[in-house]
Amino acid sequence: MEGFTRNVLIVDDSRNLENEIKQYSIIFERLKNKHNIDYNMKFTPVQKYDEAIKLLESIENVFDVLLIDYDLSQAGNIGYGSDLVREIRSRINKHCKIIFYTMGDLVAIFPDRNDLINLFNEGIYKFLSKDTVTESSDIYGQPEFQLRVEVMIEAINNIDFVQVTLERYFAEYGDIISDERIKIHGREYELSEIINLIRRDEEAGKIYKSNLAESMIIHNIISGR
Known part of the structure; x- marks a missing residue:
């Protein structure tokens, strides 16, 4: 980074x-x-x-x-x-x-x-x-x-590991994913905005983390891990 x-x-x-x-x-x-x-x-x-x-x-x-x-x-x-x-x-x-x-x-x-x-x-x-x-x-x-x-x-x-992972991902692939948008409650955000929402502990950031954790659990269940 x-x-x-x-x-x-x-x-x-x-x-x-x-x-x-x-x-x-x-x-x-x-x-x-x-x-x-x-x-x-x-x-x-x-x-x-x-x-x-x-x-x-x-x-x-x-x-x-x-x-x-x-x-x-x-x-x-x-x-x-x-x-x-x-x-x-x-x-x-x-x-x-x-x-x-x-x-x-x-x-x-x-x-x-x-x-x-x-x-x-x-x-x-x-x-x-x-x-x-x-x-x-x-x-x-x-x-x-x-x-x-x-x-x-x-x-x-000791910063939140989801935040750190996203920051590292963004630092590595920011140019490639600059056009990507993430939808939360009908509003679209850039990944950099999501990172700041998590850093500020705002509601949309919490929702994103919760959704991410849920998708990972479902993925692991389906894949049998």
């Missing part, structure tokens, strides 16, 4: 965010070469809560992984990262991988234990403390930044 790109949205109010993105990119390229990773990673930095929502709501932007800081007040935001997670999961995307991190102590941030439990129940892929570092013996940048990139890669490796 040469040239295939995974999109990562980073919501953080750090004044050094641009420099941190550069470090993420360098670390990823080193890890990509070491582990023969067959995709690229694009980092999109955002400091404003509202701007993050706008990007996530856009049809043109579909993010595979979100890295969200808890405290966004330094950039003038009223809402916290935990509020952003709840808004994303309630009405925008229930499918993308969310990595949540903070510098603060969890007990101080969530004095009511139920608030923390509810946040994790929203679908956090992994929680990181900002000062937690990688355990790898090969260090390619700041150890805490490397850990974040390693977790991003781990999250991407």
Whole structure:
């Protein structure tokens, strides 16, 4: 899948965010070469809560992984990262991988234990403390930044297998199948649109996956496999 790109949205109010993105990119390229990773990673930095929502709501932007800081007040935001997670999961995307991190102590941030439990129940892929570092013996940048990139890669490796299979199929045969259309509830979609519907966890994407699984089961039954 040469040239295939995974999109990562980073919501953080750090004044050094641009420099941190550069470090993420360098670390990823080193890890990509070491582990023969067959995709690229694009980092999109955002400091404003509202701007993050706008990007996530856009049809043109579909993010595979979100890295969200808890405290966004330094950039003038009223809402916290935990509020952003709840808004994303309630009405925008229930499918993308969310990595949540903070510098603060969890007990101080969530004095009511139920608030923390509810946040994790929203679908956090992994929680990181900002000062937690990688355990790898090969260090390619700041150890805490490397850990974040390693977790991003781990999250991407856990993406829905139907989505990944379709993406690989499209990357390989996109030119040949560009005219193909898939009908769902009377509406026709291109394969690239189906992939994005799955990535955004929208209803048409769910229906396609369900229909695909059903056809595979029927095929296996008929063929005696």
